[in-house]
Amino acid sequence: MPTISMTVNGNAVSADVDVRTLLVHFIRDNIGLTGTHVGCDTSQCGACVVHVGGKSVKSCTMLAVQAEGADVATIEGLASGDEMHPMQAAFKEHHGLQCGFCTPGMVMSAIDLVNNNPGADEATIREQLDGNICRCTGYHNIVKAIQDGASRMGG
Amino acid sequence: MNSFEYHRPGSVTDAAAAISGADDGKFLAGGQTLLAVMKLGLAAPSDLVDLGGIADLKGIQVKGGAVTIGAMTTHAEVNSSADVQGAIPALASLASVIGDRQVRNSGTLGGSLANNDPAADYPAAILALGATITTDKRQIAADDFIVGLFETALEEGEMITSVSFPQPSKAAYKKFKQPASRFALVGVFVAQTPDGVRVAVTGASSHAHRAEVLEEALGNDFSPSALDSVTIPADGLNSDIHASAEYRANLVKVMAIRAVEACG
Ligand SMILES: Cc1cc2nc3c(=O)[nH]c(=O)nc-3n(C[C@H](O)[C@H](O)[C@H](O)COP(=O)(O)OP(=O)(O)OC[C@H]3O[C@@H](n4cnc5c(N)ncnc54)[C@H](O)[C@@H]3O)c2cc1C
Ligand code: FES
Ligand code: FES
Numbered sequence: 001m002p003t004i005s006m007t008v009n010g011n012a013v014s015a016d017v018d019v020r021t022l023l024v025h026f027i028r029d030n031i032g033l034t035g036t037h038v039g040c041d042t043s044q045c046g047a048c049v050v051h052v053g054g055k056s057v058k059s060c061t062m063l064a065v066q067a068e069g070a071d072v073a074t075i076e077g078l079a080s081g082d083e084m085h086p087m088q089a090a091f092k093e094h095h096g097l098q099c100g101f102c103t104p105g106m107v108m109s110a111i112d113l114v115n116n117n118p119g120a121d122e123a124t125i126r127e128q129l130d131g132n133i134c135r136c137t138g139y140h141n142i143v144k145a146i147q148d149g150a151s152r153m154g155g
Numbered sequence: 156m157n158s159f160e161y162h163r164p165g166s167v168t169d170a171a172a173a174i175s176g177a178d179d180g181k182f183l184a185g186g187q188t189l190l191a192v193m194k195l196g197l198a199a200p201s202d203l204v205d206l207g208g209i210a211d212l213k214g215i216q217v218k219g220g221a222v223t224i225g226a227m228t229t230h231a232e233v234n235s236s237a238d239v240q241g242a243i244p245a246l247a248s249l250a251s252v253i254g255d256r257q258v259r260n261s262g263t264l265g266g267s268l269a270n271n272d273p274a275a276d277y278p279a280a281i282l283a284l285g286a287t288i289t290t291d292k293r294q295i296a297a298d299d300f301i302v303g304l305f306e307t308a309l310e311e312g313e314m315i316t317s318v319s320f321p322q323p324s325k326a327a328y329k330k331f332k333q334p335a336s337r338f339a340l341v342g343v344f345v346a347q348t349p350d351g352v353r354v355a356v357t358g359a360s361s362h363a364h365r366a367e368v369l370e371e372a373l374g375n376d377f378s379p380s381a382l383d384s385v386t387i388p389a390d391g392l393n394s395d396i397h398a399s400a401e402y403r404a405n406l407v408k409v410m411a412i413r414a415v416e417a418c419g
Contacts, residue, residue, distance in 0.1 A: 055260040131255025
């Protein structure tokens with residue numbers, strides 16, 4: 001079994017795992033960070049989105065070994081202490097979630113979206129969010145939250 | 156997923172050695188297709204040779220009237236490259252309509268071409284632009300590269316290292332997305348090149364192909380109205396739950412007209 005090491009939310013982590021281990025399972029089962037979800041396991045739904053090297057990826061479609069040595073960010077790493085990340089705060093304020101299952105992936109995708117499209121309008125946000133599926137909200141409040149989150153992030 | 160031996164070579168030479176030493180090895184690029192088929196048990200390679208650690212396979216260069224893109228360059232990198240946007244804006248814009256942002260951050264040019272999905276976008280670009288595919292063994296003209304359904308001219312263990320796209324005078328790609336998968340229901344790439352007008356269609360049949368009828372009509376008169384009287388035969392086109400062959404045939408014409416309009 002290979003030993004896999006990477007940085008997750010700023011902390012160095014390491015575990016001996018089966019080479020087939022997907023990044024999402026490494027994060028959930030080996031590191032114990034269960035905020036990152038598995039919805040579909042087939043790169044459709046975006047519940048598993050994390051950042052690797054600052055870019056959003058679907059962690060159900062990446063081997064943990066591919067992230068060897070990488071800088072990984074998950075939903076748990078966004079807040080500073082009790083203070084939510086501006087995108088998390090915007091989701092809370094605009095009711096951008098109902099059951100919350102899609103939310104960690106939505107927030108991680110939203111941050112990448114805003115980093116790449118500062119000042120994105122509603123149409124761009126809707127289009128760029130096509131890798132994330134929500135079965136509850138109808139997306140309306142998610143889009144509102146991202147627009148507000150973008151301005152809170154200074155974009 | 157079956158187990159495999161994992162390799163992460165740092166050079167093209169080491170990767171070639173790893174694959175030739177393997178029983179039934181496969182290259183791993185962005186994994187956006189390969190990991191999915193391995194999960195389904197449709198592929199069970201003995202060895203995975205991860206190309207992610209080879210710096211020589213990444214990057215974009217514009218020189219001698221062509222844009223050369225390393226095989227491991229992601230769709231997002233092609234889309235956001237100022238060099239590609241400047242030299243062949245149609246190619247940058249094609250990269251922006253592949254899958255979703257997360258797929259574009261992982262999926263690569265080389266992986267997409269080696270896989271040659273019948274509804275993938277890049278196969279249309281290499282055919283219409285008359286690109287040259289460079290492998291670790293030779294150079295292959297786009298017209299010879301696309302062979303059949305998921306079939307290319309690549310031999311066992313042969314690695315795409317880069318793809319060189321000659322700069323067209325005008326080009327545009329128009330895609331009608333299958334809304335659930337985001338692959339092309341039909342995509343048409345139109346280019347005015349030094350060798351004349353080239354038109355390639357993806358999504359419509361078993362593999363991307365040149366559309367001679369459209370090339371001829373546009374060769375005589377490069378305008379949307381030149382296609383008014385053209386009929387695309389439905390014979391041999393795909394028919395499935397998403398669209399009939401007749402519907403796809405009509406879409407080929409509609410997307411071609413929109414692409415010519417976008418050429419301005
Ligand atoms: C949700 C989703 C939506 C998508 N939508 C689209 C779309 O709209 N349009 C589209 O075109 N594509 C789409 N794709 C496919 C995506 O664009 C990837 O590019 C494609 O899956 C393969 O690229 P990869 O880098 O991930 O290759 P991998 O999955 O790693 O490899 C694919 C195959 O190519 C081989 N290979 C990889 N690199 C090389 C190389 N350099 N030389 C030789 N062989 C090599 C591998 O061995 C494997 O057989 C989608 C994928 C997903 C998951
Ligand atoms: S669990 Fe990864 S995209 Fe659905
Ligand atoms: S809030 Fe329930 S899936 Fe999005």
